[in-house]
Amino acid sequence: MQSNVKTLVWLVAAVSVLMVGYYNRGWAGFMLVLGAVVFFILLHLTRVMKILKVASGTPKGRISSAIMLNSKLKQGMTLLQVVQLTRAIGEVQGDPNAPQVCHRWTDPGGAWVDAVFVNSKLQNWQFGRTENPVETSPESREAT
Template sequence: MKIHLRKILVALGLAVLFVGGHRAWGWGGVALVAGGIVMWLLLHFNRFMTVMRRASERPLGYVDSAVMLNAKLRPRVSLLHVMALTRALGELRSPQGQQPEVYRWTDPGGSWVEAEFADGQLARWTMWRPQPEDEGETAAPADMPSAS
């Protein structure tokens, strides 16, 4: 069984807050700490609901710019954070319920970012951009000397 140190530290921290509140102000301190924790939970729930509401208003796997998303991604950010950046749910590319989860976001130009999440945190991502057509777009401008 995999035990996450972070979960243990959070539980110990909450216990220390409750004990400290009780020692400092009695049962009023416990109520104050409990009120603070409830407020913190409500703030996170409100953020979660805002992200999900915005994501529900956009197409699945859509992002305005895959290049900008690629520039803003950082290792170990949560799936909720990536959904807040894209304002859309990602298109699930891995089998349902299997770890790691792979999601893809595509922009209108055909570029996409595929992100791999292990235990809800971003592990790695790749970006793909379509190659320009060979219609003179790759040729050097006439006023610049060619590198030969």
């Protein structure tokens, strides 16, 4: 619900600014403000596309360190902010159309972070590790 109110506030603000531009400078003011509003929207879309382009180059749900992700997460972050932080799209656990969606990011050592999003906002997350850690190389076995 809060997202709908926020969208409505932005829409009312844009229409108000357009009206002020028209009132002060006529059609020239209206067009100037319209150009500024379109520019703002394009800046936001460019940011989203840049984040998704970086995430598309990484395997789904894979990150370098789940511990670092766990320490950087904050309640209320948007899904886009978490994708920007991880540089990967999380693997969806369960039904993607449910009100609460759980995404999982896993690191090469077998540790993972499950993040629960409600309306694309981070509500809670859980860090976990496998019982038997994955060995990264044969040399590490010989060193012990």
